[in-house]
Amino acid sequence: MLTIENGSLKGVTRPRLNNITLSIDSGKLVGLIGPNGAGKSSLLKAIAGIEPASGRFSWNQQLLSAMKDTERANTLSYMAQDDIPQWDMTMADIIDIGLLKRRISRSERQRRIDNVCATLNLSEFNGHSIQRLSRGELQRVLLARALVAEPELLLCDEPTNALDIYHQLNVLQLLKKQSEQGRLVIMAIHDIPQAAEYCDELILLDKGELVCHGQPFEVLTKANLAETFGVHADWICNKRGVAWQPRPL
Template structure:
């Protein structure tokens, strides 16, 4: 896999006079599974969309550094650091995948066909699937345990089944960087663990993941690094044990919580609201 670094530098954004992001700086390196945490309205979704190139900040820039871009385009440089907006849409789609918080399929496709849309950046419109496309789709169905549902119509799926299908579409595209907005929100505990394991494996194999998460214990269990957003500002960035302090939980989330630091992560048990 190629080496990539995605960074947001001094990114600010406001909507209707409300500050959504305030001078945010965040760099994602290869091999990281980073949890983006914070209360509702902290700016997590906006930051993810900007780092995916889907929304422009009012100020600041998003940069992508990559080596061996020949996989994305035969005319690309072997090493490049430039604005994300300067990459072509196809290059960007080959390098990174974005999973939104909520997505409703527009057409009643079969599961395998929706997953196959993840291969769109890798072939020309109306062209048939290559052998590599087929292999990537089969692998995505396998690792997300969707083989038994492959011929189901996506509009008949439960919320959790649809979420797994959308994650499979992401994996089918074989992106270097995955940006996921609450990827486990609709899943039961078994599949929450399963999807977090897949995201962690992607990072361990040299990819990069930034995932917005509300389950703090799972974030601490799987993420090598947590980034805490509050009122559009990054107020903490580091290892889970450094970020999930009782002080941060009280000041940012407004809760008193029991924080249990263990060898396999940090367990957060909310006790009461701090009024």
């Protein structure tokens, strides 16, 4: 279980996070939603320990900030938004970075890299320089780097960004499967219908404040969407999926 108590992060004109308090059980895919500047990336960075946030961030009642490097690496992985490496490395070398703090054999390391590449349709790029990859291909490599550690807590900042619709769905299904295996997966996502369809829970943020946390139908109310996004939305739900028709207020 992830527990956040009074999580706050300073900003220039207002707090990027303001006294966020919530608890999330393992075994769930949780979507972070909200307008631009709502605090989605800031919350992920605060949980991962990348930003110096105040408050308590605990995993199974243990402070994440108190964990040793190896224990922390065994617990969580973080995929940043638009984390484009500026150096020339092979795809496998980039993915292997996700295992730097892992004490595993060379054969186990290679097995994990091969498995995650196959899962994300990356095997054909084995040995390729990342400079030769498209933005969408690189996005999948960065997700593979986070997944290869097989963490208990997986934090992803817009993992479907720059992906075509096929690979968007493939990634969402993969993250859903990760949660079904007992992991907690938290992702920032802009596509509201995809969030409604795939996520077990949603966290709605606005201006660094927690607006609502619950199941999609509890969070995506017309009142919440009007207040945070400034839109009126009509929902379409059937056996083939979820869609919406938003209109500016």
